[in-house]
Amino acid sequence: MASIQKFPLRIFVLFTAIPALLIGGGLWYLSSLLPSCATAQHARITSPDNQFDLVVFSRDCGATTGFNTQAALIPSGEDLPYDAASFLSIGVAADLEPRWDGFGNIEVTVPPGAQIYRQDESVAGVSVIYR
Numbered sequence: 368m369a370s371i372q373k374f375p376l377r378i379f380v381l382f383t384a385i386p387a388l389l390i391g392g393g394l395w396y397l398s399s400l401l402p403s404c405a406t407a408q409h410a411r412i413t414s415p416d417n418q419f420d421l422v423v424f425s426r427d428c429g430a431t432t433g434f435n436t437q438a439a440l441i442p443s444g445e446d447l448p449y450d451a452a453s454f455l456s457i458g459v460a461a462d463l464e465p466r467w468d469g470f471g472n473i474e475v476t477v478p479p480g481a482q483i484y485r486q487d488e489s490v491a492g493v494s495v496i497y498r
């Protein structure tokens with residue numbers, strides 16, 4: 368009768384844990400090399416019904432990022448999320464002069480000649496008026 372040899376648990380742990388630690392450590396190191404973005408908030412205006420905040424901000428992701436100005440609508444009182452989806456994004460640092468009009472619409476001023484990356488006509492059911 369043939370004998371059955373067991374694979375030692377210590378060897379099994381070494382062959383699985385050490386590669387997992389090496390891969391995890393390598394990914395952690397590589398992630399530290401990636402540039403991180405900084406978000407600067409320039410204006411925040413609460414809607415007349417206190418449901419949303421209109422936030423104007425810019426992102427700086429290092430030397431490869433040019434000037435930009437963005438606008439997003441977020442729930443009232445919440446922090447601006449790192450990955451906030453903007454309804455307006457332009458390639459220049461500018462004061463958008465944001466405001467809520469008397470009808471609950473958003474009004475923003477886009478500087479003439481600004482490169483527009485995104486310009487939605489509405490966001491979360493709110494109309495956006497560009498001046």
